[in-house]
Amino acid sequence: MNDRIAKEKLNVILVVDTSKSMAGERISQVNQAIRDIKDYLVNLQVENSNVDFYLSIIQFSTESSFINDNREVNVDKFKFDNLKCCGWSNLHCGYQKLEEILKKQSHGGVMPDFGGTSPIILLLTDGHPTTTEYKDELVNLNNSPWFKAAIRYGIAIELHDKRTMGVLKDFVGDNGDVIDCYSSSMLKNIIKIIVLTASKVKSSSATVGNGQVINQNQLVRQEINEALADVDQWGW
Amino acid sequence: MYVFNFSNIGFRHINGRTVLQDYSASYIDNERTIITCADGHGGKMYIRSNLGSKFASEATINVLKRINKEAISKKKREITATSIRLSILCEWNSLVEQHLNNHKIRKKEIANLDDCQKFELSKRPRSAYGTTLTGAMAIGDKLIVVSIGDSECLGIKKGEIVTIFNNDDEPVGNVTYSMCQEDAFNHLKVSIMNIKELDGVLLCTDGLSTPYQSYDNLNESFIKPTVSRLKLDNDYSKIRKKIKSIAEKEGTGDDVTLSFMLFDHLKVKYYRRN
Known part of the structure; x- marks a missing residue:
């Protein structure tokens, strides 16, 4: 720490399905959304003296990896090559990276030893996981205090399948919502609404006192729901 | 032995015209040295947390003063640890009750609360005094450490930080266990160890630890320079000046408290910065 006001760290984590079915319009919308998010968060970081934003992008298909092998990177230094799609949808591999x-x-993770703001986690998928191992991995995730505290959103991309919606609902639990994206052309804007609204609310109240985080997550959900309700007026 | 405690109000509390909610104390007699450090909660509902932290500190000193060397012999250690947890909570609740009896919560104090918070306080008025607590006592060749909540209890040994309690399952992200919660007994931890296991023990509130983010950074940027300078010039005023600077300028704006005791066997060579 130097002679400056110490900043809180706010992690924004995207867990993106890059299996074969995501190829084409879907992944190109995701790629554009990530670029836009990066630009927005850089500006928000400059404007906001309280918070530094860190981005983590986890892609999962047959295997899972962090973009550019970076488990987290300050938005200012974030470099991004388009995600490409192939292979299966092994969600459990994505969960393993998230838990890591x-x-x-x-303990080898990226969350601070002291203090810290609960992260924003977004899971995007367009289909059911290839195997059922994700259930065991979710049990592990649910034991993580940071996962429990995180605001979590699931985006169901052109899914008309209750079973897969259930996977996303289990992921978000009581700490977020599942958003149904019924046309991939909307995907970019939905991702942006969630990440940007949550980042803005969380960064503006990052240093509230003890016991306020639950209210803060509710506030995030309320703001996101209001923003998404205006979706029809956006003229997409 | 070097013994120190100091609290300084943070700039957010100065700007918000609230009071210092942290509290720290030290006590020394022929047999024992005790230090405490407590962080009164900052949420709106905790309208008397500055007193809660003071009472937590007083309760800890009162209870630990009654512990003698015999009580921490190997055979009695477990019973003593349980008794300390129970006694500190009883003593704190008793101090809070007494204060509430003499100073009922006034309308003016709760004017800024919403209906839900007012209802909560009317049901459980001791919530107004919500606080964390950490404390340590050196007695003979033993060390007793107590902790509830997200204030830090850090041992140091040969230039490294040694965590005294495993806090892996503690809440994160501005949520903390508190002296005021119903099941506080389940979260108040006590550890009894040999003094030789450590070079010293440091207690601090999150106003000090949070800006440093990691154990490594806290150790290299704060603990090592503090320990080595103190051993060199015996000047506590420099530490107070640094804490004041973190609270009022460099840190997150939260109140900052540090208490420590450094044992005579500490060797300064381990605390030179890498």
């Missing part, structure tokens, strides 16, 4: 980073720094 949702630990304190002293």
